[in-house]
Amino acid sequence: MIRKMIFEFYQNAKLKRLLNRLKIIGVNNKISSSTLIFYPERVSLGSYIYIGPNAEINGLGEVEIMNGVIIGPNLVIHSANHNFKNSKYIPYDETFDFRRVIIGENVWVGGNVIITPGSNIGEGCIIGAGCVVSGTIPPLSIVIGNPCKVIKSRDSEHYYRLKNENKIYLKEKLIKNLKPEINLNYNE
Template sequence: MSIGEYVYIGPGAKLYGVGGIHIGKGTIIGPDVTIYSANHVFREANYIPYDQRVEVKPVTISENVWIGGNVIIVPGTNIGEGCIVGAGSVVTGSIAPFSIVAGNPAKVIGSRDAAHYTRLKQEDKIYFRAKQLGTL
C-alpha cells in the first residue's frame, strides 16, 4: 500500500490492501469507506460459493480525490485525478479525471472545472497541506 502526502483517511475506514492500494497526494477519504483490492475466486472455483484462492486487483486513487462517507471501492478500480465520489457510492472500473460520480454502481453525474482545478494545483493549494501549514 502507498499513501501520498496530505492524505486524510476518515474514522472507521477499512482498507484491504492484499492486491495493492495506491492513494495519491491530497486525497480525502471520508468516514466508513471500504476499499477492497482482492476477491475470492468464484469463476471456475473448486468449491461453492467460492474457493480458497484470492484474485488480486490493485486499486488506484489518483491525486486530490474526494471520497465521501460510506463509499465502497471494489478490486481493480482506478479513480482519476481530481474526482469527487458521492457518499454511499459503490465504485467499480475506471473513473475519468475530474469526474463527479455517485450511486450504486457509481455513474458520472458531472465534472469539475479542469482549468480551475489545474490553477489551484499549480499554486499548490491542497486543503490538508494548507491546514497543516496553518494558512487556511
Template structure:
C-alpha cells in the same frame, strides 16, 4: 466502575494496535493525517503520497497494492477491497480456493466522501469527487463527480479552474497545515 475501567483498557489496546498498523505502512509521503481508529490488512502494501487525509474508521484490505496519490482526502468509514474469490471455476460452488488480487489506485487531489466502498481493481482518476455512500464498481475518469450504487458519473469538475488551482499549489491539506484557508460556514 469496573465497566468503565474495562472500556479504557480496550480503548488503550485498540490505539496501540492502530499505531502499530500505521508504523507498518512502508511508503509514506509528508503531511499525512490518519484519524483513528483504522484497520489496514497488510499495511506493507499501502502507499500514501504527501498531503493525504484518511478519516476515522477506515478499513483497507491491502492484500494487493493500494496507492493514494498526493492530495487525497477520504471521509469516514471508507472500505477498500483488493481481493475476491474465484467463482468462475469448475471445482466448487459458490467459489473455489483461489483468491484473485487486484490493485486499487486513487488519483491525485481526489475527494472521497464518507461510507464509500471501493471494489478490487479500481482506478480512480485525478481530481475526482466520489459522493458519500457510493459503491465504486468501475474505473472513474479524471475530474468526474460520481455518486450512487453503483457509482455513476453525475458531471465533471471545471477542469480549467482545477488546473489553475493545481498550478498555484492550492492543495487543501497544504493550505490547512499552513493555516492559509478560511474555515467559515456557508449555507445555501
C-alpha cells in the same frame, strides 16, 4: 475520562505501528486511529492525505492512495476477491483474484463509500457519499450512486490552476491553520 485517554493512547500506538508497516508512507497525513489496514505492506499512501473514522482498507491486491486525497468516514476498499469462476468449491475456492486499487491525486471520497477490486479513480474526482465504485473513473469526474455513475466533471481550468499553485487543502490547513468557513446564506 481516564479510560478514554487510555483507549485513545492504545489506538494511536496501534495505528503508528500499522503505518510503519506500509509499503510507502508520505508526510503530513491525518489518519483516524480507528482505521484498519489489512496487508499494510501492500498499501502506499502519498502525502497530505486525510482518512476519516472507521476506514477499512484491504491491501491484499495492492492499494495506492496518492497525494492530497480526502476520505470521509466508513470507507471500505477491497483489492482482492475470492475466485468463483471455475472454482473447486461453491460459492468460491481458496484462490484469490488480486486487483490493484488506485486513488489519484486530490480525490475527495465522501462517507460510506465502497471501492471494489481493480478500481482506478482518476485525479481530482469527487466520489459522492454512499457510492459503490467499480472500474475506472475518468479524471475530474463527479460520481454518485450504486453503482456509481458520472454526473458531471469539475472545472478543469480552475482545478489545474489551483494544482499549479500547490493549493492542496490539507497542506494549506496544516501550514496556515485554515478554519472552515460556514455559509449560512441558504439562497445560494
